[in-house]
Amino acid sequence: MADPIGTVAGPGDGANEFVFVAPAEESIKTGEFVTYTVAVDGTDRSVIARVTNRELIRGLPDGYLADPGVGPETVAATLGASDDTELYRLRATVVGYYDTDMTTFANPRQLPRPGTPIAIAPDRQLETVLPNLGCATDSRDVTTLDGIAEVGWLLNRSAGATTVHLPIEEFVSTHLAILAATGSGKSYTASVLIEEMMQPDARASLLVFDPHGEYDTLAEMQGAESFQGADGYEPDVVYFDPDRLHVRISELTIGDVMAILDDPSNRMQERLASAWRAMQRAESQTWGVDELVAEMERIYGADDPSVGALEWRLRRSIQRNALFDPERNVPLDDIVDPGQCTVLQMDTLDRWNQQLVTTVLLRRLYRERLDAVRGRESSIEHPLFAIFEEGHRFAPSGGDAPSLGIMRKITSEGRKFGFGLGIVSQRPSKIDPDVLSQCGTQVTMQINNPADQDAIEQSVEAAGEDVLRELPGLTPGQAIVSGDAMNTPALIQVRERLTSHGASSREVIEEWREAYDRRREEPSRSELADFGGGESTGPQSLD
Numbered sequence: 001m002a003d004p005i006g007t008v009a010g011p012g013d014g015a016n017e018f019v020f021v022a023p024a025e026e027s028i029k030t031g032e033f034v035t036y037t038v039a040v041d042g043t044d045r046s047v048i049a050r051v052t053n054r055e056l057i058r059g060l061p062d063g064y065l066a067d068p069g070v071g072p073e074t075v076a077a078t079l080g081a082s083d084d085t086e087l088y089r090l091r092a093t094v095v096g097y098y099d100t101d102m103t104t105f106a107n108p109r110q111l112p113r114p115g116t117p118i119a120i121a122p123d124r125q126l127e128t129v130l131p132n133l134g135c136a137t138d139s140r141d142v143t144t145l146d147g148i149a150e151v152g153w154l155l156n157r158s159a160g161a162t163t164v165h166l167p168i169e170e171f172v173s174t175h176l177a178i179l180a181a182t183g184s185g186k187s188y189t190a191s192v193l194i195e196e197m198m199q200p201d202a203r204a205s206l207l208v209f210d211p212h213g214e215y216d217t218l219a220e221m222q223g224a225e226s227f228q229g230a231d232g233y234e235p236d237v238v239y240f241d242p243d244r245l246h247v248r249i250s251e252l253t254i255g256d257v258m259a260i261l262d263d264p265s266n267r268m269q270e271r272l273a274s275a276w277r278a279m280q281r282a283e284s285q286t287w288g289v290d291e292l293v294a295e296m297e298r299i300y301g302a303d304d305p306s307v308g309a310l311e312w313r314l315r316r317s318i319q320r321n322a323l324f325d326p327e328r329n330v331p332l333d334d335i336v337d338p339g340q341c342t343v344l345q346m347d348t349l350d351r352w353n354q355q356l357v358t359t360v361l362l363r364r365l366y367r368e369r370l371d372a373v374r375g376r377e378s379s380i381e382h383p384l385f386a387i388f389e390e391g392h393r394f395a396p397s398g399g400d401a402p403s404l405g406i407m408r409k410i411t412s413e414g415r416k417f418g419f420g421l422g423i424v425s426q427r428p429s430k431i432d433p434d435v436l437s438q439c440g441t442q443v444t445m446q447i448n449n450p451a452d453q454d455a456i457e458q459s460v461e462a463a464g465e466d467v468l469r470e471l472p473g474l475t476p477g478q479a480i481v482s483g484d485a486m487n488t489p490a491l492i493q494v495r496e497r498l499t500s501h502g503a504s505s506r507e508v509i510e511e512w513r514e515a516y517d518r519r520r521e522e523p524s525r526s527e528l529a530d531f532g533g534g535e536s537t538g539p540q541s542l543d
């Protein structure tokens with residue numbers, strides 16, 4: 001065991017809790033991982049525990065400290081106190097010992113006895129056992145493993161001392177949530193994970209649904225040396241701009257059309273549904289509003305008033321919306337491929353069109369994955385991972401987005417079909433609770449809003465109360481990682497991106513000052529007029 005830094009004093013309040021005492025110079029922070037040795041069924045086990053609280057139990061008397069002009073060392077020297085005058089009482093919760101057969105933590109079912117020495121858990125041990133990497137020992141060089149994502153390092157340790165790697169397979173198959181207040185580093189962290197998934201040892205097939213155009217700089221991965229494989233691999237980053245995002249009309253369901261037409265009457269619904277079914281049975285699936293209206297007229301007659309009203313609505317809502325097309329859709333072959341990250345740029349589409357294009361695309365992708373897994377012909381023979389910036393927009397808790405149904409289906413069943421979702425959001429309380437609670441791995445960053453904190457507490461079961469208490473105090477780039485990809489939650493500093501960050505907020509003051517300087521350097525209108533330039537109606541026009 002490493003050098004002891006404290007000694008167990010006795011049990012704590014909770015069943016898994018104990019208290020230990022340590023001198024001040026050890027400066028152990030809450031969230032730190034400590035270790036002790038205990039015999040379990042005759043075998044010595046190295047147990048890990050998380051520090052949850054610390055309080056000063058003996059320090060210099062307040063009366064002496066009241067004078068800010070006198071330093072604590074002087075007070076201590078005056079009192080004849082030695083260096084260990086300050087003592088801390090720390091509470092810790094037992095995480096467990098690493099069971100190499102189960103490759104996760106096991107509960108030792110006993111607390112350390114008073115007097116047991118406590119040490120800081122070694123970096124190498126934590127790197128091996130904190131994330132769910134399935135290691136067969138409790139201390140190995142995890143950097144040599146394939147398919148892992150280096151996300152950052154333990155926050156309580158010095159920069160880079162204890163790196164944290166997440167198993168990519170785990171978070172892509174059981175879904176991921178990245179939750180944080182605006183400006184706390186959500187898209188930064190998502191980009192770090194994307195970079196890791198596009199490395200030569202993972203070669204992921206990724207789709208990024210980007211409503212704000214925040215992922216433009218991922219293109220830097222192409223051609224960058226750190227992304228190149230020995231066999232010539234390099235990631236392909238494909239941007240799909242809004243002009244290329246189309247929904248083929250025949251791919252809409254009758255439910256989508258009813259929602260698009262904004263509450264048609266019962267009579268209209270009946271007419272539309274029978275014509276729609278007839279069109280879907282037709283051999284050619286490249287039909288538009290004209291063909292659909294002709295079918296309704298064939299069934300109900302050209303004079304039918306409901307058909308007339310429907311025609312008007314269909315032309316206004318579908319035919320005049322450039323998103324819908326009788327023929328064109330988003331070719332799946334163009335957007336999914338191993339080693340390819342496709343960014344669907346939706347920034348110029350309104351929210352409704354963003355939801356519609358996403359709904360239809362997700363349904364198609366899901367169907368292809370279902371066919372692939374069931375042994376039927378499929379155009380997507382490999383697993384997929386789709387990331388949603390503004391995730392609450394596509395799976396809102398109010399249930400009013402057409403995309404919600406397919407998002408729920410994929411989060412509840414996608415695992416079986418190799419289709420994972422990553423939800424990025426600044427409003428966890430606005431995400432559908434079913435979708436959020438199905439996200440097996442969570443990266444949670446600074447959150448101040450109480451409603452959002454509650455939503456996290458309810459859905460992110462894996463992160464215990466004591467860890468979630470840290471949320472308001474985090475700064476940008478700091479995160480709690482919990483869930484399936486971890487054996488126990490940990491507080492981390494997310495590493496720096498390899499590509500540059502495209503979503504930084506603008507430096508307003510700097511931009512004002514620069515604009516002011518530029519303006520001062522430009523000759524003024526009257527100066528231009530003096531030189532015979534500009535559009536002055538001054539003396540020259542009088543000539």
Ligand SMILES: Nc1ncnc2c1ncn2[C@@H]1O[C@H](COP(=O)(O)OP(=O)(O)OP(=O)(O)O)[C@@H](O)[C@H]1O
Nearest residue numbers: 181182183184185186187188476477494495503504
């Ligand atoms: N891990 C990190 N390392 C260094 N800087 C970071 C890190 N994470 C975030 N930042 C800084 O914080 C800023 C905000 O991050 P980011 O753009 O990801 O926020 P966001 O939560 O996505 O915000 P928004 O909701 O506005 O999109 C970044 O521009 C970057 O400067």
